Amino acid sequence: MVAVFAIFGTLSMQSMKQMGVGLAAAVLIDATIIRGVLLPAVMALLGERNWYLPKWLHRLPDLTHDESTEAVATAAAGGGGGADGGLTLPPCTEGPLVPLGNQRPSVVPVISGVRPR
Numbered sequence: 001m002v003a004v005f006a007i008f009g010t011l012s013m014q015s016m017k018q019m020g021v022g023l024a025a026a027v028l029i030d031a032t033i034i035r036g037v038l039l040p041a042v043m044a045l046l047g048e049r050n051w052y053l054p055k056w057l058h059r060l061p062d063l064t065h066d067e068s069t070e071a072v073a074t075a076a077a078g079g080g081g082g083a084d085g086g087l088t089l090p091p092c093t094e095g096p097l098v099p100l101g102n103q104r105p106s107v108v109p110v111i112s113g114v115r116p117r
Helices: 002-008 014-051 069-077
Strands: 092-098 106-111
Touching: 002 014
Parallel strands: none
Antiparallel strands: 092 106
């Protein structure tokens, strides 16, 4: 982007030169100083406070990927959709071989006994 905006600086129109040089300088400063030096330094200084979530945003869904041992044990016992409001899907079984366009036949999964037409 710096190179493209710097090319604008070679044009004959004064306003295009100013815009090209200004945007090239802004992108260069943003890419090197801000994102390369300042942002990592501030994140290192903030530590755990870096990931603070305000109370008014706690209504967002929890997207953590860590599984607790209780959740794994509950899922293994077959009780995945308990009081925590989790979604329990029926087991997926393999359906008949169905050709998909010009491709060779492939296995289509069947959920809850619903088969494709």
